[in-house]
Every structure is written in structure tokens, then in C-alpha cells.
Amino acid sequence: MTFAQFLFVAIDKMFDGSQNNKKMLRFKDVKFEIETDIAYGKDDAEKLDIYYVKKDGNEKYPVFFYIHGGGFVAGDKHYRRGLAKWAANKGFFVVNVNYGLGPKYLFPKGIQHLVDALNWVGANAEKYNLDLDNMCVSGDSAGGYYSAMLACVSTNKDLQKRFGVSTDLKFRTAMLDCGIYDIGEALGQKMPFNLTDKILFDFSGIHVKELDKYEYSDVLAPFGFVNEQFPISFITYAEKDMFCKGQGQKLVKKLQDLGVHVEEHHSTKFFDNHCYPLNWNKGAAIENIRLCDDFLKRVVEKRV
Template sequence: MKNIFLLGLFFFSNTFFAQSNYSIDSSYTVKNTYTKLIKKYPFIEIAPELKNTNVTEIIDAVYGQNKNRILHLDAYFNETKKKNPAVVMIHGGGWRSGNKSHMKVMAQEIASNGYSCFAIEYTLSLEAKYPQGVYDIKNAIKFIKDNAKKYNVDPDKVAVLGCSSGGQMAALIGTTNKKTAFEDVNNKSKSSSKVQAIIDVDGVLAFKHPESSEGDMAAFWLDGTSDENPVNWKNASALTHTDKHAPPILFVNCSINRFHAGRDDMISILNKYKIYSEVHTIKDTPHSFWFFNPWFDETVLYATQFLDKIFK
């Protein structure tokens, strides 16, 4: 019995360390952001969690494995229909910090309006550089489509939504629908990672741009400055890939211009191909506005109205 116990402990320990043997930057949290903003915006409140009897929650579902650790997603799906449009949600944090729990409240709210929402864990820059995180999100999309029945998903109606650096990734994922260079060659799923809509909440569209001021955080993720690694800086910019294959896109932005660098140029291309786009700039708002009321409710309203227009 003692040997069995020790053997079990050995495997548990190995699993634990395999899952924990990577650096985590926990500096970007809702609470920390609230503490920074409350002095200038004394009226804000952290958006509360929503409990809706029509929404089923599955936390930490395994969708894949990256090197020595498992990757998870949190699912929030509406039970009233068997086929909901899906919304794949990407947290922010400068490609370095943050986690999937940051998307929980928004996922609950959007799911309650007839959607299946998925908050995705992905590889951050302390663990691996670009484009590994992009591969992870695309693999998660394939997993969701592979398991469409389980999560009440219509695999032909998938949107990708991201906030801040997650918004940058969402735009890149959507504009590279047709590009195999952004697919993980090790993923054997027969499903496509193609999405039919993008929601970019305060994510830049071009790293090297007159409006952009991305610096150390971008350089760390992109494995060098724009002078050291110009190829990554160009290829990681959604504006580079925007063409006739781009899906409809919603931009929700704060009042700080640098967080939508490249947006107007992208819209010009979308207009050329008659691809629908929509812009909402929330007046007098800081970055990370989506965590807090009154701006959270406004953000969700814009998102659900856009999703309803595209999918319903």
C-alpha cells in the first residue's frame, strides 16, 4: 500500500511540476487596474458576475497541449438552442500577463443572449514568443468545432473577440483565415480555424504605424524590436493581411488613439471589398474600460448587437 501511495505521489508531483514549470506574470489583474483607475474615475464599479439558469459553465476544459503542459478553456453556453453562434474570447495583458478568467463576466453576459462563449488560455510571451499564442487560439477554435454538439455550437458561425493585446490577436486570427502559415502543423484536427466575424476591443491593427507606440511589451512578444525583427512586426499586424477574405469586424475603442493604430487604414481596405465594419469609440474612457461599469454594459451592447446583425 505504501509503495502504491508513493508511486501515485510521484506521478502527481511530476504532473504538477510539468504544469507549473513556466513563468507567470500576474501584474495585470482587474483589481490592480481598478486601483489605478478609481482615483481619476471615482464612479466606476467592477462589472459583477452574472448567474443565468440558461447558461451552462464548464471550467478548465482541456483543448490541447503545448510542449509539457495542458491548455484549457472555459465554456459558457446557452442551453435554449442546440446550435448557437460561438464567440472565442481572448484576454489582454500585453501578450505577457492576464488570464482567461478576465473574460468570464463578458462571456456570461454574451452567452445569456443566445451564444456559446469560450475564454481561452494561451501561451504568453514569458513562455514562448509569437506566433505560438496565435497557434493556440486557432487550435482552440478547431477544438470547439470538433466538439460543437457538446457546447451547442454552430461551427459555421464563429466570432473571435479580444481585448487589448487579445484584440490585436483576434484581428490577426480573423484576417489570416486563408493563410496556412498561421496554422499549427502539429494539430491534426480536420476542422478549420476560420472565423466569420471579429470583435476588436482596443487592440492595435499595425505595430509599425504613425499612430502606434507599441514598445517593450510588443518587442518582447515579437522576439525583437522592429529594427531587429521587422518580419515579425509586419506579419503580426492584422493590417498586413487585410484583403477580400477578411470577415466583418467591430471595433470598440477607448478615447486614446494609439489603441486603434491602423484601424482607419483597415477600414479603407474593408470598404474597398464591401466588407462590413462598425466603430464605437466610448467617450472619455481609459484603456481596460471593459472591466468596469458603466462602460462594460455599453461594450456588451455593441458586441451583442453586432453579433446579432452578423449571425441572426
């Protein structure tokens, strides 16, 4: 286990209870339909869970496609089970995805896996009565990066060709939590234990000083591919984020300049830090969850 893996695995285990066992996430009177570890591809990492609440009649489910974080090297859908139930309780068909992590799976394998998962949704739309015209992509931290990247890849055939993938599915909305969108800027942020270089190496197989020679250096960051086709978005960021300071603000500004509908919430205090909404009912998370509730309600009803 690499140092970066050890760090992010420890974070998940340490905060598992606070992220998944809050009273507000127990939903005692709700019967969830849950299927776990569905294989959506050939690689062992390609597994997903689905969550939904049965509906009366033939009303189609909007899709909530969730990508967990973990520094590109750790994390698991298991640690977002509370969030998956939260979204399913709002009327979504939730697809909670695992994907290839470094250093076993190097970039762009994670993107290839996530496109496989997206195509699984399309292939199973009739079986589960899914509304493919109302899909929301969401993720936290590294999952926020992959959510933004997947939104860009889905509308860009040149990127699809570069990554060796193909899909005709697109997202109508996105909800991104403390993601990294400009890799170059993120690599300039100093972190203890040379963590930036360690994460990049585990993610891509290269060190920071070798980045200009990397075959994917020009397609490593979603920020450069964000355009007018980017989904309607709700962006969450922390002003004092210890991992990706400034990233959310930059994406919000670009979307505003492009004329893409974007809403945002951000924390201002140090202890409301990276991925603070996963605290659910503490500090700035309280207002964030209220705003996300409202955003997703409007997504379900197609009022945004």
C-alpha cells in the first residue's frame, strides 16, 4: 500500500460513521431496492450498486450517477451508501460506481471504466424504466474530477477517441463537491510529505517533473474541455480547501462566462474543509445540504 493509499483509506474508515450513520440518513420508514456489486465490465474494479424506491405507475426514474472520491488511489462506493440512499429517497435511480484506482489502474483507465458504467445505464434503461434525458452526474473530490471529466467526454467525440471509449449518453445536470478541475494548478499547491507528487505518480505513473513528457498531459484536466455543452451545475467548494483550493471558484467563473446555468455554495471556515458536505449536519454542511436538496428536487421535476 502506498502512502497516498494509506492516507485516504484511513480517512474513509475514520469518517465512515459520520458520513453514513447519521440519524437523518436512516430512513426507517423507506423501503429501498438495493442491488450490490453488479459487474458492468470485465475488470475486477468495474462494479456498481443501485438504489431506488419503487414508484407507482410508469413514471420513469431520473438517474443519479455517483462517483466516490479517495485521492484517485482509494475510496469505495461502500462509503457513499448513506448518500446513495439520500438521493434515492428523492426519487432518483442511484448508480453508485466503483472504478479503477491507482496505482493498479493508471490514467485513463478510470475514465474508461466510468464510460463503461455509463453505457451500462443506457443498456439497462428499459429494464429499470430510466429517463436517460434526465441524468445527473455527481462526485466528491477525485469523484468530482471524474464527474466533470465524464461530462466533458460524453459530449466530445475527439476526447472519446483519445481515451478509446464511445458513448452517446449525456448528462443534463451535475452536482460537484470539492473536485479538482485544473490539474496544472493543483500540482502547484504545496502539500506535506510531497503528497501532490505521490498522488500524481500513483494516478498516472509519472512524477510532476515529467509531466511535460506525459502522453496524456494535454487531456489530463477537464477544465480545458468545459464548454457551453457542460451540464447545468451545482458546485460546492471550500475557500480554505487543504487539497484543491481555488478549483471550485475557477469552474464556477468559467461556467458563468460560458452562460451555463450554475449554482454554488462554499464554506469560509477552515474546519468546514475539503468535502465538508459529507458531514451532513455540521457547520456549513447544513446550508449546503438544504441547497442541494432544493437543486435535486428541481432536477427531478425538470424545473432547472
